[in-house]
Amino acid sequence: MTAADIGLTAPTGDLPAKPRWILAGLLTGPALYILIMAIVPAFLMVQLSLAHREVGGLWSPGLELTQYRQLATPLFARIMGFSLLLALTGAAICVSLAFPAAYFITRMRRRAQVTWLVFLLGSLSLSEVLIVFAFQVLLSTSGTLAGALSAVGLLAPGASLYPNFPAVLTCLVYLLLPYVILFFYPALSQLDPEVEQAAATMGASRISTFVSVVLPMMRGQILTGVLLVVIFTFGAYLTPLVLGRPPQWTIAIHINNAAMGAGNLPLAAAYAVAVVTFMAALLLLTRLLSRRRGAEA
Amino acid sequence: MFGLELRDLTKAYGDHLAADHVSLSIPHGEFVCFLGPSGCGKTTVLRMIAGLETPTSGAILLNGKDISGQPANSRQFGMVFQSLALFPHLNVGENIAFALRLRGVDPRRRKERVAELLELVRLPGLQARAISQLSGGQRQRVAIARALAQEPPVFLLDEPFSALDAKLREEMQNELRALQQRLKITTILVTHDQREAMTLADTIVVMGEGQIQQHGPPVSIYKRPANRFVADFIGASNLLPVQILDGQTVTYGATALRVGATCGVGGAPATLAIRPEDVVITRAGGGGCNEVAGIISQVRDMGAYVEFRVACEGLDILGVAAPRDWIGAGLGEHAHVRLPVDSCQVLAK
Numbered sequence: 085m086t087a088a089d090i091g092l093t094a095p096t097g098d099l100p101a102k103p104r105w106i107l108a109g110l111l112t113g114p115a116l117y118i119l120i121m122a123i124v125p126a127f128l129m130v131q132l133s134l135a136h137r138e139v140g141g142l143w144s145p146g147l148e149l150t151q152y153r154q155l156a157t158p159l160f161a162r163i164m165g166f167s168l169l170l171a172l173t174g175a176a177i178c179v180s181l182a183f184p185a186a187y188f189i190t191r192m193r194r195r196a197q198v199t200w201l202v203f204l205l206g207s208l209s210l211s212e213v214l215i216v217f218a219f220q221v222l223l224s225t226s227g228t229l230a231g232a233l234s235a236v237g238l239l240a241p242g243a244s245l246y247p248n249f250p251a252v253l254t255c256l257v258y259l260l261l262p263y264v265i266l267f268f269y270p271a272l273s274q275l276d277p278e279v280e281q282a283a284a285t286m287g288a289s290r291i292s293t294f295v296s297v298v299l300p301m302m303r304g305q306i307l308t309g310v311l312l313v314v315i316f317t318f319g320a321y322l323t324p325l326v327l328g329r330p331p332q333w334t335i336a337i338h339i340n341n342a343a344m345g346a347g348n349l350p351l352a353a354a355y356a357v358a359v360v361t362f363m364a365a366l367l368l369l370t371r372l373l374s375r376r377r378g379a380e381a
Numbered sequence: 382m383f384g385l386e387l388r389d390l391t392k393a394y395g396d397h398l399a400a401d402h403v404s405l406s407i408p409h410g411e412f413v414c415f416l417g418p419s420g421c422g423k424t425t426v427l428r429m430i431a432g433l434e435t436p437t438s439g440a441i442l443l444n445g446k447d448i449s450g451q452p453a454n455s456r457q458f459g460m461v462f463q464s465l466a467l468f469p470h471l472n473v474g475e476n477i478a479f480a481l482r483l484r485g486v487d488p489r490r491r492k493e494r495v496a497e498l499l500e501l502v503r504l505p506g507l508q509a510r511a512i513s514q515l516s517g518g519q520r521q522r523v524a525i526a527r528a529l530a531q532e533p534p535v536f537l538l539d540e541p542f543s544a545l546d547a548k549l550r551e552e553m554q555n556e557l558r559a560l561q562q563r564l565k566i567t568t569i570l571v572t573h574d575q576r577e578a579m580t581l582a583d584t585i586v587v588m589g590e591g592q593i594q595q596h597g598p599p600v601s602i603y604k605r606p607a608n609r610f611v612a613d614f615i616g617a618s619n620l621l622p623v624q625i626l627d628g629q630t631v632t633y634g635a636t637a638l639r640v641g642a643t644c645g646v647g648g649a650p651a652t653l654a655i656r657p658e659d660v661v662i663t664r665a666g667g668g669g670c671n672e673v674a675g676i677i678s679q680v681r682d683m684g685a686y687v688e689f690r691v692a693c694e695g696l697d698i699l700g701v702a703a704p705r706d707w708i709g710a711g712l713g714e715h716a717h718v719r720l721p722v723d724s725c726q727v728l729a730k
Contacts, residue, residue, distance in 0.1 A: 282466035284453040286480035300470040
């Protein structure tokens, strides 16, 4: 697998001089936007994390590592560990469900494919807030699901299906599944059907073709899909807040609590710097792994 | 000797018959080319043989055994696809060993077999090379080696050379023919390139509108086309509208032409087919039979031969002459064309 396989490189070509200038002009706007809206806040975040905390939620400029020392505590390790566990579990479930779903959609007739795509896009139009509170109702003591499970004796009467880890995970998977299916759809629909047919003529069953040909060929896309879910889930806020207990709170909630609850903006900024660094390391590691595999191939 | 047999093979997509009662016997070890224009059903037939399409009706027999109901993975006919369909995530050796790995062949034997096949397709030592690092011709050879790895009873190729440039295509055609003769494997190749079919095949099967129009050795197909479709599709042909006079004579305009044999009753319209290389051009005419007077409407000196058109009875007759036989006439000059009796074939209109 190469870096291009996971979408980390762009096609290049020799452009004539005039289009190159036009291209540069067109790219200036987005480049400036990214610079102002991402790099500048990131710089300010680092600066804030090194600032001196004042009473009353205030801070003064400085170069202190006080807040970073709080990152080396079991509490922070537990928070990050849980966030990672949630992200990886969510990614594993989402990708395991989304990849076969996208594969089967691409193998349907055109009309059926369009119906599925419209359905998936339609589900994305629902607000996250609405979905999370709908899950709260569904899983609550008086909710439809809890009521149904109680009626068949699978749940004690009056028990609720939330707040807990499965409730958080289920809702996050529900929120992300359409995105991940739609992410896999273009790559799978471009998969040459003759590749699978070639495997069949060599004696491969449908399952072994899927496992030994389709999955490895889509390794780059699968890896990118996992990263997509991990990044989103790591920063999830509303779902764990509403459907989880404090032990199921992600780092995003703790950042908010540090900033808004404890009034410790430098600590919140240090948390945020740690998360960004962790994510950057994860991306770098993925890229290194894909490069090494590409070189081996 | 047993081989492959297609019995009344039909494939319908709704009201459209992609293959219409195709029947054919292919003896073991023969090289057969299915030739026809796009959409004639040749690939559909090939895919049914491979087990990638289910016939609507009819049967496929291999060595007398009906295999129509078997899926592609049970038949294990080696197939080279138009796109080659090599697995990009596997290297050359792994691609070739794919079928062997599925069959549980031990790694040492797999390695040996891969080396043998790479030797066979003249790519020795390229086991570890990535597919993306191969040229078009090398990929072609790897696809062939991969299809042959499982020692298939039938070797199928679906327009495998269509993406290659002319020189490489010819080189690969020669290699494939040599390989097939060496392995004596029953081979079926689908192509729309008549030159390719003429070069490779023991038997050409000309397909049109889902049906076999004619099959036989390349020269017989060329020399004795069974109908207007074949005469028109295979090589260049003069197709002259004629009227049958009697069993051995037709009329072309006001001129009576003698032919070997006619088909149909007197007065019936028919088509007279004659190949350009059989047309003889003279300045004055010898007064013999089958001579038609006309005016030269086109002359193209191609170096190796001269191509000419003579307008006779309202239609251009196309001919070719060796440079030493060319009469040296120019555009607008009078000439006579002679259509030798043995070369004239009368086809149903």
